[in-house]
Amino acid sequence: MAEQEGAAQTADTTRVPTVIADDLHIVYRVYGTGAGKGSATAALNRIIRRKPSSGVREVHAVKGVSFTAYRGESIGLIGSNGSGKSTLLKAVAGLLPAERGKVYSHGQPSLLGVNAALMNDLTGEKNVILGGLAMGMSREQVHERYQSIVDFSGINEKGDFISLPMRTYSSGMGARLRFSIAAAKDHDVLMIDEALATGDRAFQKRSEARIRELRKEAGTVFLVSHNNKSIRDTCDRVLWLEKGELMMDGPTDEVIKAYEKETGK
Template sequence: MTEDIDYEIDAEDLPQRAGPRTLGAPSVVVDDVHVTYRVFGGRKGGTTQAKSSLLNRAINLGRPDTGPITKVPAVRGVSFVAHHGESIGIVGTNGSGKSTLLRAVAGLLPPTKGRVFVSGEPALLGVNAALLPRLSGERNIMVGGLALGLSAAEVRERTSAVADFAELGDFLYLPMSAYSSGMGSRLRFAISTITTPDILMIDEALATGDASFRKKSTARIEEIRDQAGTVFFVSHSLGSVRAMCTRVLWIDKGKLIADGDVDEVCDAYHAFVQGRTNATAGAQLR
């Protein structure tokens, strides 16, 4: 058992496996994308910034010394093309660059190198997506709907349906700080799909949902795909990836290791994680 693969979802709770779709034109083109983080005060021996110029030293005069700047490559030369009608899973161990790649595709994180082209407006959904804890669920639905381009009247018309989908009940009128993690996760999903996005990106968003909500969420994803949308799904649950996706990308240490058939890539990734886990356990026993 390892944290990199989630075995908690029972087979009978998984949604019906996604069937093939007739693919449309390209919706996302990722061309040799690199994303490098600059970490201030990093460890000695890392890749550090070159000696600063006299002007930079003058500008920084009097500022606290944060130490060297370490460059951390999170995504390294990833390229792929996604089409309308695809549901693409992204797998990889913790820290492999999955979420960073998703944010770069969504336009929230500029690539250090390379280019990203999208044919529509991406909607990124994640467990840590920003909701305002002091506001009620109702007010958060309004804020989220306005951010997605709806008018206030349109959001009010859809508030009841969003609340019902998220199963909020009377909690709709309570502040988000009173919500459980599962309720927050359900509300994030419901808000993100209040409209039908061209490109929906889900980052571990279903991890806290129960079996019933996973089935509802999967049905909503199928609706988006049926309307020629594109779905990206980042998850540690290989069972969910196999059921919900028609293609899988495997990212490791920022590099694209495999891109192809769901079962082939998931089987290879599972074997990789199991081999690494067994090697670690064997080293600990020595």
């Protein structure tokens, strides 16, 4: 019995926390919501006159969410539209301040969304270089991984699109390139917002395989998706949010079954 207890204690020490959310609350404040007071001209006049807006609307997007993520986990976030999934990821990434509570992270979390900003007037090639540098890769690392990024994205399968400006890409091509750039780097914490919903099945399989590789390389992956199959194929744990509240946190199949039973999806 003592040996078993010692083994359990040893196993526990190998679980390294990467993200801790402690009673996290996120509140958006929308100014100038009074009737007829929301125009850009009205806002400029208030700034010049130093007169505060009379209409302020508060949106409590995340309400008291607490969880601990560990190295090697792949965690799915599910919930209906407007449930607070993307807001939670932005808060973990440090892009939104907490109204109350705290977020602690190991290293710098990286947030990848299908709307992640690349420069539309630059070619795909230059965006790969800039994107890699922005994530902290050296020029040598970007050069070494450049071709694998292009190949992974698949945007050159029907022509030399990598040499064309990003504005000529379809939304799916742009999303695939963004994911490919982010996935080329090893991350302590990688957060993906709907990236697997884009592209054909072949690209989705490559994306899922890459996420599994990132987990093996001692990272933690968060995935927001409305595709329950992608969550099942990729994640071993799921957080279910509704109206900003954490409804359930547990093994993937258990949480998704409860979610589907509740919502009929």
